[in-house]
Amino acid sequence: MLYNNTATHIRRELLVKVASLALKGLLKERIDRVPLEMIPKGQPSIRCCIHHDRAVIKYRLLAILGFAMEKETDELRPLSSYAEEALNRSRVDEGPVLTVIDEACSACVQSHYFVTNACRGCVARPCVWNCPKKAIQMINGQARIDGSLCVNCGLCQKVCPYHAIVKVPVPCEEACPVGAISKDSQGKEHIDFSICIYCGKCMNECPFGAIVERSQMLDVIQTLLSGKTLVALVAPAIVGQLPGDYPQLVTALRALGFHKVYEVAQGADETIEHEAKELVERLQGGEPFMTTSCCPAYTRCVEIHVPELKPHISATKSPMLYTAEKARDENPGTLVVFIGPCVAKKEEAIQSGKVDFVLNTEELGALLVAKEIDVPHCEPSTILNTPSDGARSFPIAGKVSQAVAQKVKETVEGIQVRPIVVDGIDRQNLKLLRQVIKTKSEGNLMEVMACQGGCVAGPVTISKPMAAAKKIEDWIQKNTTQKSKTQEMVAIEEKTLVGAR
Amino acid sequence: MKPSKDAKNIHVVICSGTTCFLMGASELFGIEKTIEGSLASRITVEGSPCMNLCKGGSYGKAPFVRVNDTLISTATLPKVIEEIRRQASL
Numbered sequence: 001m002l003y004n005n006t007a008t009h010i011r012r013e014l015l016v017k018v019a020s021l022a023l024k025g026l027l028k029e030r031i032d033r034v035p036l037e038m039i040p041k042g043q044p045s046i047r048c049c050i051h052h053d054r055a056v057i058k059y060r061l062l063a064i065l066g067f068a069m070e071k072e073t074d075e076l077r078p079l080s081s082y083a084e085e086a087l088n089r090s091r092v093d094e095g096p097v098l099t100v101i102d103e104a105c106s107a108c109v110q111s112h113y114f115v116t117n118a119c120r121g122c123v124a125r126p127c128v129w130n131c132p133k134k135a136i137q138m139i140n141g142q143a144r145i146d147g148s149l150c151v152n153c154g155l156c157q158k159v160c161p162y163h164a165i166v167k168v169p170v171p172c173e174e175a176c177p178v179g180a181i182s183k184d185s186q187g188k189e190h191i192d193f194s195i196c197i198y199c200g201k202c203m204n205e206c207p208f209g210a211i212v213e214r215s216q217m218l219d220v221i222q223t224l225l226s227g228k229t230l231v232a233l234v235a236p237a238i239v240g241q242l243p244g245d246y247p248q249l250v251t252a253l254r255a256l257g258f259h260k261v262y263e264v265a266q267g268a269d270e271t272i273e274h275e276a277k278e279l280v281e282r283l284q285g286g287e288p289f290m291t292t293s294c295c296p297a298y299t300r301c302v303e304i305h306v307p308e309l310k311p312h313i314s315a316t317k318s319p320m321l322y323t324a325e326k327a328r329d330e331n332p333g334t335l336v337v338f339i340g341p342c343v344a345k346k347e348e349a350i351q352s353g354k355v356d357f358v359l360n361t362e363e364l365g366a367l368l369v370a371k372e373i374d375v376p377h378c379e380p381s382t383i384l385n386t387p388s389d390g391a392r393s394f395p396i397a398g399k400v401s402q403a404v405a406q407k408v409k410e411t412v413e414g415i416q417v418r419p420i421v422v423d424g425i426d427r428q429n430l431k432l433l434r435q436v437i438k439t440k441s442e443g444n445l446m447e448v449m450a451c452q453g454g455c456v457a458g459p460v461t462i463s464k465p466m467a468a469a470k471k472i473e474d475w476i477q478k479n480t481t482q483k484s485k486t487q488e489m490v491a492i493e494e495k496t497l498v499g500a501r
Numbered sequence: 502m503k504p505s506k507d508a509k510n511i512h513v514v515i516c517s518g519t520t521c522f523l524m525g526a527s528e529l530f531g532i533e534k535t536i537e538g539s540l541a542s543r544i545t546v547e548g549s550p551c552m553n554l555c556k557g558g559s560y561g562k563a564p565f566v567r568v569n570d571t572l573i574s575t576a577t578l579p580k581v582i583e584e585i586r587r588q589a590s591l
Contacts (some may be wrong), residue, residue: 243517288536463527
């Protein structure tokens with residue numbers, strides 16, 4: 001599904017409204033009016049009626065305030081009361097970062113195959129012939145599937161010469177690679193958080209926008225307003241997500257009130273360093289291969305669903321954690337906020353205890369809009385501590401293993417790293433991961449990214465993955481040219497100095 | 502890209518301020534690839550810094566796109582393409 005759609009727009013508009021009210025100190029006073037403003041009287045409703053639309057907006061706001069739907073006990077409790085609680089809490093409620101709005105879930109019909117009117121009732125009838133359960137009969141000149149016999153194998157769909165048979169899926173269940181979302185007796189979807197890997201795919205695929213992320217945006221705003229010092233850790237994927245370039249974004253973040261800004265690519269350099277060392281040790285120790293560890297949805301997926309692969313995951317920490325440690329060391333007592341396009345990172349941050357809050361791309365965008373900071377209008381900041389090109393390329397699939405391979409090549413002789421990339425965790429690739437141990441693979445460094453394309457295609461992104469990847473590559477290119485120019489100039493200067501002597 | 506003075510040329514300006522970008526302008530770039538070839542050669546596409554149309558709400562909602570002199574609010578690819586086609590047929 002294209003992610004630029006009505007559900008996305010509503011979410012972003014609400015984020016901006018909440019951020020704007022919170023920054024003005026009007027949240028508690030005004031939030032009860034937001035559902036009415038969003039769905040005014042007299043306009044055509046999206047669902048059955050404006051009241052249902054408004055109820056769903058209320059629940060969306062609840063998630064934006066940081067609450068899980070599952071915790072609601074009194075339906076009459078107004079948003080203002082939740083807002084008050086949210087404004088006064090010191091810590092975000094732990095617990096799953098995803099939550100399902102049952103009021104928004106349309107309780108889709110169980111996934112099934114269906115014969116449409118395009119059926120011509122042909123003579124050959126390959127559907128009838130190929131159905132292993134004899135579930136198809138001809139009624140009034142058209143094929144009909146008996147749901148009580150059908151096992152959803154899909155053979156009839158494949159063989160129909162008129163493409164008359166369609167699969168009616170349940171989008172969230174279809175998107176979940178690990179089968180963590182399913183219906184209750186009412187047909188509403190529930191996530192089994194004991195097996196969910198927080199890849200965020202269900203959230204994006206639900207056409208009703210019923211699966212939402214619990215936001216920590218309000219906690220960040222409150223901390224900024226309280227005058228406490230906050231440090232921002234910016235994921236390298238963010239560079240491709242907003243207008244303007246990274247040095248301008250740094251200025252924008254400082255204008256928002258962040259005390260300091262760290263590029264998480266700095267931590268990625270640490271990851272490259274450690275992972276290269278670890279890979280060499282493991283290969284020399286006779287292990288056939290190692291896998292990367294920077295994608296938290298992947299590591300959780302292995303933990304729960306492919307435990308046999310666990311010993312092969314690198315013990316190296318993720319770029320976020322290295323950067324967080326550095327930021328904490330250099331700024332004792334400050335709070336640390338990670339900004340990225342990922343749902344699973346939020347879970348990783350909570351579990352690690354090293355990151356205080358996580359903002360996603362949309363929430364950062366909403367904060368900037370609410371504070372009327374236009375990134376392309378910001379003066380570019382000077383970037384010190386420039387990370388390597390390889391580290392800045394981390395959000396593009398294939399680049400992590402490439403950077404590690406390059407590092408090994410530069411530092412150790414006689415070891416050849418052959419990277420393989422598993423680009424995206426879907427059901428098929430999950431099967432592949434389960435077979436990796438059994439099959440002898442050509443590669444000895446396996447990179448796995450839960451999102452196809454890498455973090456540039458993360459669950460909460462604003463730009464299209466291709467455009468985002470290109471922007472990151474352009475920015476790296478621009479810096480390399482600048483760097484080599486400075487080096488050239490230094491070289492020329494040195495020469496001149498030598499000449500002068 | 503500079504707007505051409507050729508009367509047949511259709512100039513598309515996409516606001517790339519943070520608000521418009523967040524509300525979907527990011528998806529509008531690449532319109533040359535989406536639109537039919539005969540029109541693709543007639544349009545010039547340009548990103549603009551914030552056009553200040555999002556403040557106050559009197560021009561509608563972001564994202565904003567200008568197709569020559571016509572302003573489109575809540576711009577989507579189909580909406581912009583429709584306007585380009587309309588102007589091309591004038």
